[in-house]
Structures are given as structure tokens and as C-alpha cells.
Amino acid sequence: xxxxxxxxxxxxxxxxxxxxxxxxxxxxxxxxxxxxxxxxxxxxxxxxxxxxxxxxxxxxxxxxxxxxxxxxxxxxxxxxxxxxxxxxxxxxxxxxxxxxxxxxxxxxxxxxxxxxxxxxxxxxxxxxxxxxxxxxxxxxxxxxxxxxxxxxxxxxxxxxxxxxxxxxxxxxxxxxxxxxxxxxxxxxxxxxxxxxxxxxxxxxxxxxxxxx
Amino acid sequence: xxxxxxxxxxxxxxxxxxxxxxxxxxxxxxxxxxxxxxxxxxxxxxxxxxxxxxxxxxxxxxxxxxxxxxxxxxxxxxxxxxxxxxxxxxxxxxxxxxxxxxxxxxxxxxxxxxxxxxxxxxxxxxxxxxxxxxxxxxxxxxxxxxxxxxxxxxxxxxxxxxxxxxxxxxxxxxxxxxxxxxxxxxxxxxxxxxxxxxxxxxxxxxxxxxxx
Numbered sequence: 001x002x003x004x005x006x007x008x009x010x011x012x013x014x015x016x017x018x019x020x021x022x023x024x025x026x027x028x029x030x031x032x033x034x035x036x037x038x039x040x041x042x043x044x045x046x047x048x049x050x051x052x053x054x055x056x057x058x059x060x061x062x063x064x065x066x067x068x069x070x071x072x073x074x075x076x077x078x079x080x081x082x083x084x085x086x087x088x089x090x091x092x093x094x095x096x097x098x099x100x101x102x103x104x105x106x107x108x109x110x111x112x113x114x115x116x117x118x119x120x121x122x123x124x125x126x127x128x129x130x131x132x133x134x135x136x137x138x139x140x141x142x143x144x145x146x147x148x149x150x151x152x153x154x155x156x157x158x159x160x161x162x163x164x165x166x167x168x169x170x171x172x173x174x175x176x177x178x179x180x181x182x183x184x185x186x187x188x189x190x191x192x193x194x195x196x197x198x199x200x201x202x203x204x205x206x207x208x209x210x211x212x
Numbered sequence: 213x214x215x216x217x218x219x220x221x222x223x224x225x226x227x228x229x230x231x232x233x234x235x236x237x238x239x240x241x242x243x244x245x246x247x248x249x250x251x252x253x254x255x256x257x258x259x260x261x262x263x264x265x266x267x268x269x270x271x272x273x274x275x276x277x278x279x280x281x282x283x284x285x286x287x288x289x290x291x292x293x294x295x296x297x298x299x300x301x302x303x304x305x306x307x308x309x310x311x312x313x314x315x316x317x318x319x320x321x322x323x324x325x326x327x328x329x330x331x332x333x334x335x336x337x338x339x340x341x342x343x344x345x346x347x348x349x350x351x352x353x354x355x356x357x358x359x360x361x362x363x364x365x366x367x368x369x370x371x372x373x374x375x376x377x378x379x380x381x382x383x384x385x386x387x388x389x390x391x392x393x394x395x396x397x398x399x400x401x402x403x404x405x406x407x408x409x410x411x412x413x414x415x416x417x418x419x420x421x422x423x424x
Contacts, residue, residue, distance in 0.1 A: 013267065014357075014394040020263050021361055024256040041252075043259035044236040050262065050283055051232050055225065055325055064276050071262055071279075113267055145226075149233055182226040 016108040022078040029084035030143070034160060036150050042077045045142060046070055052138045056175060062131055069135040072117055073124040076101035085166075095125065137176045140167045141183075148187045157191040228320040234290040241296035242355070246372060248362050254289045257354060258282055264350045268387060274343055281347040284329055285336040288313035297378075307337065349388045352379045353395075360399045369403040 023043035031039030053066035074082070079101035083094045102121050106114040124132045144167055147160035164187075171180050235255040243251030265278035286294070291313035295306045314333050318326040336344045356379055359372035376399075383392055 013391055014398065016267075017260065017264065017357060017391070018361065020260050021358065023259065024252045025250075038237075040236045041256055044253055044255045047235065047255035047259045047262075047283070048229065048232050050259075052229065054280070054283065054329075055228075055321065057322065057325070067279065067283075068266070071259070071266065109267065110269065113269070117266075145229060146233065149230065179225055179229070186226065 012108040016105065019078045019105055019108075020075070023075070026077050026082055028146075029082040029087070030163065031146075031150065033084065033086055036154070040146060042074050042082055045146070046074055048146075049073075049135070049138050049142045052142060053135060056134070058134075058173070058175060060130070061134060065129075065131045066135050066138075068120055069124050069131055070138065072120045073135060073139065075105060075117075075121065079104065098125075134173050134176070137171050137173055140170050141176055141180060143167070144180075145183055148183060148190070151187070152190060157187075157194055224320040228317065231290045231317055231320075232287070235287070238289050238294055240358075241294040241299070242375065243358075243362065245296065245298055249366070252358060254286050254294055257358070258286055260357075261285075261347070261350050261354045264354060265347060268346070270346075270385070270387060272342070273346060277341075277343045278347050278350075280332055281336050281343055282350065284332045285347060285351065287317060287329075287333065291316065310337075346385050346388070349383050349385055352382050353388055353392060355379070356392075357395055360395060360402070363399070364402060369399075369406055 020043075023046070024041050026042045027039045028042060028045055049070040050067045053063060053070045056063050056066060076098035077083075080094075080097045083089050083097070098121075102118055106118040109117065123129055124135060127133055127136060144164050147163040151157050151160055171177055232255075235258070236253050238254045239251045240254060240257055261282040262279045265275060265282045268275050268278060288310035289295075292306075292309045295301050295309070310333075314330055318330040321329065335341055336347060339345055339348060356376050359375040363369050363372055383389055
């Protein structure tokens with residue numbers, strides 16, 4: 001944070017942190033439109049994405065960079081909200097609004113930090129690195145994992161199929177594909193049984209070893 | 213994630229990510245006990261803390277390590293819940309439950325990752341590094357910033373004073389102290405005016421420069 005910045009900088013840091021805090025109160029629009037009760041926030045989503053990035057083992061990938069990309073990629077939504085495909089706003093207009101929001105947000109920071117966070121957001125938007133491409137896959141994977149969890153929580157197996165359909169062909173990284181395979185298997189079990197208790201499918205998994 | 217792990221590992225990764233996802237649905241107990249409406253989740257809290265860590269400029273501090281500590285420090289709460297002082301559970305018992313939860317959670321991961329995440333959690337619990345100490349300050353700072361925001365949102369200036377009282381003397385790092393100063397100034401303005409519009413105090417801050 002801005003310990004030694006010019007006058008007013010810490011005050012700007014407070015405004016930055018308050019805007020970041022608004023992400024807690026921006027619900028993810030996809031769930032709102034599908035009447036999910038008490039849907040997750042944008043920061044909930046970015047939190048788990050950053051943990052997905054944390055557990056990447058591919059040594060050709062800069063893991064720390066992935067974590068930062070995950071933390072930053074939806075940050076503009078604290079100002080512009082979570083614009084969903086169903087909102088009928090063009091990709092170009094969505095990008096324009098988010099770019100403006102990111103300029104405002106990062107303008108509250110000191111020069112070095114301003115550039116770092118803005119550049120991370122640009123890298124993700126432009127998909128200009130292997131890390132940005134992988135984090136985009138994590139974004140989609142986190143979404144369908146959440147869809148599956150809502151189907152389990154609401155005992156409505158298969159109801160959020162459209163989210164799975166929207167990600168067809170989007171996954172390429174081997175670690176993402178392996179988690180996707182587990183997810184699809186567990187979900188198929190949930191749909192097949194129409195089970196009210198997701199634990200019936202969990203039992204397919206190995207138990208953790210050496211955990212106590 | 214576990215691309216090349218032993219059989220069953222990816223399935224365990226799915227269970228790990230599902231447990232992490234439960235943090236979205238664990239409300240922060242302090243707010244629940246004070247009847248805050250739609251309180252933040254534990255992952256909301258850890259998200260902003262990790263962004264606070266992201267903006268640390270102190271070169272004597274390993275910033276990436278702080279971000280990871282922030283992401284991990286409350287992770288056990290996906291299993292044991294957010295145990296608050298008012299729950300009358302001893303610190304030792306809280307630690308025991310969280311340690312067990314962390315062993316279970318990290319037991320779902322491959323060996324290297326298992327150790328890294330468990331060790332980060334231990335480092336924070338034991339406050340055994342300058343980074344862990346700073347992240348503890350960020351934990352407290354994030355809490356009182358959130359308290360202030362709830363007071364503003366609910367137009368109840370000063371109602372959550374006890375959270376501020378509980379942090380007296382807990383802050384030492386200069387960057388934390390500067391943000392604390394801004395926060396206390398803004399909050400004092402809010403309390404003094406009893407204003408329904410927090411923007412009256414925001415105007416004390418410099419406007420961002422060069423943001424468009």
C-alpha cells in the first residue's frame with residue numbers, strides 16, 4: 001500500500017479498497033438470471049479461481065502470475081457490474097466500459113502498482129500470454145463447478161446445463177481437462193440418480209490418505 | 213492442479229475445490245451476531261485481504277507470500293466454520309479443529325502442494341514470519357474497513373464500534389497505519405455528521421489523477 005506516496009495517496013488507497021469491497025456485493029449475473037438463491041459474489045468467484053491457479057503444477061506456467069490474473073480479471077465489475085451475455089451489450093461496449101473502470105480504479109494507486117494491475121487486466125483481456133489463456137479456462141471451469149454445486153444444493157440435477165454447453169470446446173490445458181473429467185463424472189452420476197444426496201457420487205473418489 | 217498425479221488425485225482435487233467453494237457460503241460470524249444483513253462470506257474477506265497484500269510496496273516484505281498467506285489463512289473455515297470470540301471456544305480448541313481441517317483439506321492434494329499450503333497456514337497461525345505478522349494486520353484492517361462500510365450502507369454510524377475497539381494497538385506496519393488513518397478520518401466524519409451519504413466524507417480525498 002502507499003506508505004511513502006505523495007499527499008492524498010493513502011486516501012486514494014482507501015477509495016481503491018472500498019471499490020474492491022464492492023465486489024463482495026456484486027452477485028454473479030448468470031445465477032441471478034437463473035434464479036439461484038443467494039448467489040455467489042464476484043469476489044467469491046475470483047477467490048476460488050485464485051486457489052485453482054495456486055494448485056497448478058505445470059512448470060511451464062508462471063503460477064504466481066496466474067494467481068494475480070485471477071484476482072484482477074473481473075475487478076472492473078465493482079464499477080460496471082457483471083455484464084452477462086443475456087444483457088445484450090456488445091463485447092466491444094463491455095470492454096470499453098471495463099477499460100474505463102480499470103483506468104479509474106488503478107488511477108487511485110501509485111504509478112508502479114497502477115501499471116502492474118492495469119497491465120494484468122489488459123493481458124487477460126487480450127489473452128496475450130499462456131497464463132492469461134489458462135486463467136480464462138479456470139474462469140470457465142470455476143463457473144461450471146459452481147453450476148454443478150448449485151444443482152446439488154438445490155436438488156435440481158441438470159438444471160444449469162446451459163452453462164456447461166457454453167463452455168464446449170473451451171478447455172485445453174491437461175490439468176483443467178482432468179478436473180473437468182472428474183466434474184463431468186460426478187455430475188453425470190448426480191443427474192442419472194436424480195439423487196438428493198450428492199454424497200452418493202462422491203464415493204467414487206479415493207479417500208484422502210495420510211490426512212491425520 | 214494434479215495433471216500427472218497418482219490415480220484418484222484429480223478426483224481428490226475436485227473434492228478439494230468443492231470444499232474451497234464452501235467458503236462462499238460461510239458468512240463471517242462477527243457480522244451475523246451483529247445482525248448485519250447479507251453479510252460477506254469468508255472468501256469475500258480473503259479476496260480483499262489478498263488485494264491489500266497485492267498493493268504492499270514495502271520491499272522488505274515478500275508480497276507474493278503475503279498474497280498466498282491471505283488466500284490460505286482462513287481456509288479451514290470451509291469445514292469448521294467461522295469461530296468467533298463470542299462462541300466461547302478456547303483458542304487452543306479452535307486451533308485444534310482448524311489444524312485437523314487443514315490436514316484433511318491438504319490431504320486431498322499432491323505431496324508438494326499439500327506441504328506448501330499446510331505450511332503457509334502454520335506460518336500464519338504461528339505468526340512466524342514478518343509476512344505472517346503483516347497479513348494478520350491486514351486481517352484486522354479488512355475487518356474494520358468492512359465494519360465502516362456496513363455502518364455506511366446501513367446508515368448506522370458508530371454501531372460497530374466494538375470491532376474497532378478490538379483492534380486497538382494491533383497495527384504497526386507503516387502502510388497499514390496510513391490506511392488506518394484515512395479510515396478513521398472518514399469514519400469520524402461519518403459519525404460526526406450522522407450523514408446518510410458517505411460521499412460527504414469522501415470529498416476529503418484527492419481525486420484520482422490521470423485516470424482517463
